[in-house]
Amino acid sequence: MKLGILGLQNSGKTTIFNALTGQNIETASFTSGKIEPNLGLVNVVDARITKLSEIYNPQKTIYANIEYIDFAGLSGNESGGFPSNLLALLKTTDAIVLVVRNFEDEIISGVLGVPDVLGDIEKIKSELIISDLIIAEKRLQNIELSQKRGIKDQSLLIEKNAIIKILDGLNSEIPVRKLEFSKEEKKAIKGFQFITQKPILVIVNSDETNFGNNGNLLKEIEKQSKVAEFAGNFEMELNNLSNEDAKEFMSDIGISESAQNRITKLSYELLGYISFFTVGTDEVRAWTIQNGDNAVDAAGTIHSDLARGFIRAECFSYEDLVNIGDEKKIREKGLFRLEGKNYLLKDGDILNIRFSV
Ligand SMILES: Nc1nc2c(ncn2[C@@H]2O[C@H](COP(=O)(O)OP(=O)(O)O)[C@@H](O)[C@H]2O)c(=O)[nH]1
Numbered sequence: 001m002k003l004g005i006l007g008l009q010n011s012g013k014t015t016i017f018n019a020l021t022g023q024n025i026e027t028a029s030f031t032s033g034k035i036e037p038n039l040g041l042v043n044v045v046d047a048r049i050t051k052l053s054e055i056y057n058p059q060k061t062i063y064a065n066i067e068y069i070d071f072a073g074l075s076g077n078e079s080g081g082f083p084s085n086l087l088a089l090l091k092t093t094d095a096i097v098l099v100v101r102n103f104e105d106e107i108i109s110g111v112l113g114v115p116d117v118l119g120d121i122e123k124i125k126s127e128l129i130i131s132d133l134i135i136a137e138k139r140l141q142n143i144e145l146s147q148k149r150g151i152k153d154q155s156l157l158i159e160k161n162a163i164i165k166i167l168d169g170l171n172s173e174i175p176v177r178k179l180e181f182s183k184e185e186k187k188a189i190k191g192f193q194f195i196t197q198k199p200i201l202v203i204v205n206s207d208e209t210n211f212g213n214n215g216n217l218l219k220e221i222e223k224q225s226k227v228a229e230f231a232g233n234f235e236m237e238l239n240n241l242s243n244e245d246a247k248e249f250m251s252d253i254g255i256s257e258s259a260q261n262r263i264t265k266l267s268y269e270l271l272g273y274i275s276f277f278t279v280g281t282d283e284v285r286a287w288t289i290q291n292g293d294n295a296v297d298a299a300g301t302i303h304s305d306l307a308r309g310f311i312r313a314e315c316f317s318y319e320d321l322v323n324i325g326d327e328k329k330i331r332e333k334g335l336f337r338l339e340g341k342n343y344l345l346k347d348g349d350i351l352n353i354r355f356s357v
Pocket residue numbers: 007008009010011012013014015016026027028029030103104105108205206207208231232233234
């Protein structure tokens with residue numbers, strides 16, 4: 001899974017990126033004009049995988065991972081639109097983590113004023129809308145040009161309708177993800193990867209001194225988006241501590257889990273992701289799929305051959321394995337299942353795909 005971190009300058013994006021990835025990228029108010037993004041890859045430390053690894057003692061244990069991209073480009077600039085290289089990268093993300101400043105800092109507040117969380121969220125959302133507007137308008141112009149040249153195919157008409165729908169929506173501040181499309185329209189616009197199609201997780205970046213006291217603000221944001229509160233600077237500094245010390249500091253200000261764990265949980269919820277596992281003495285591995293995916297989708301996540309030649313999925317649940325002890329007993333108790341193509345995967349299923357190609 002890939003998450004793009006966006007926000008206004010000095011909202012604490014890089015600070016939170018560091019907290020999440022354990023990296024040590026420079027954070028400072030009004031830093032350089034550095035515009036290339038920071039990249040970080042982090043394992044999703046799922047305790048179930050650790051446990052399965054103990055049970056099977058495999059040669060390799062592979063966790064799911066999350067790639068974070070900390071974008072420096074967004075600065076509330078009026079001209080609208082992202083530089084094309086950033087936009088291309090942003091399009092590859094599954095969801096956007098939107099960081100907003102909720103801390104006071106003499107220098108930053110001196111220039112940008114006191115924190116205005118709701119105002120900043122609106123600012124960024126309108127930038128995203130403008131970015132999509134530019135793309136949709138350009139596309140509409142091109143379609144109209146093609147039509148003038150006499151091209152009349154049906155798929156172009158479908159696409160035109162979808163683009164007009166998008167333009168109407170965006171002009172009324174409605175993000176693409178909230179619009180309804182027919183199956184054909186969806187297909188027609190898929191390639192554009194509109195930014196406002198991506199789900200958003202808002203992170204309110206509070207100072208440690210006001211962390212936990214922003215319930216009303218969070219409730220307000222929650223009406224529109226999934227939201228979490230972070231104490232960016234504080235959580236970044238936890239990286240320099242031992243696990244035990246970090247836990248103690250966290251509980252002092254009322255943080256129950258690491259930044260990484262909280263984001264992982266929230267983004268899985270946001271995207272409707274669940275995990276299934278493959279196990280064996282060679283490899284224990286976590287895979288990520290969408291809630292509602294079936295056994296063939298799961299097989300395809302592992303390898304396209306497994307989907308193509310799918311016969312059956314041998315399946316049992318992690319819960320049962322841990323409660324009962326081993327695969328042999330699971331079979332004896334009749335908890336080892338053979339599932340067909342339409343079986344809907346459940347979080348924590350352990351699969352072995354039978355296939356032939
Ligand atoms: N007091 C306080 N300062 C923070 C917090 N998060 C970031 N900062 C400061 O804000 C400035 C900008 O942070 P940075 O992460 O570089 O922001 P970016 O421009 O969004 O990447 C730095 O001086 C940080 O130390 C926070 O949670 N509390």
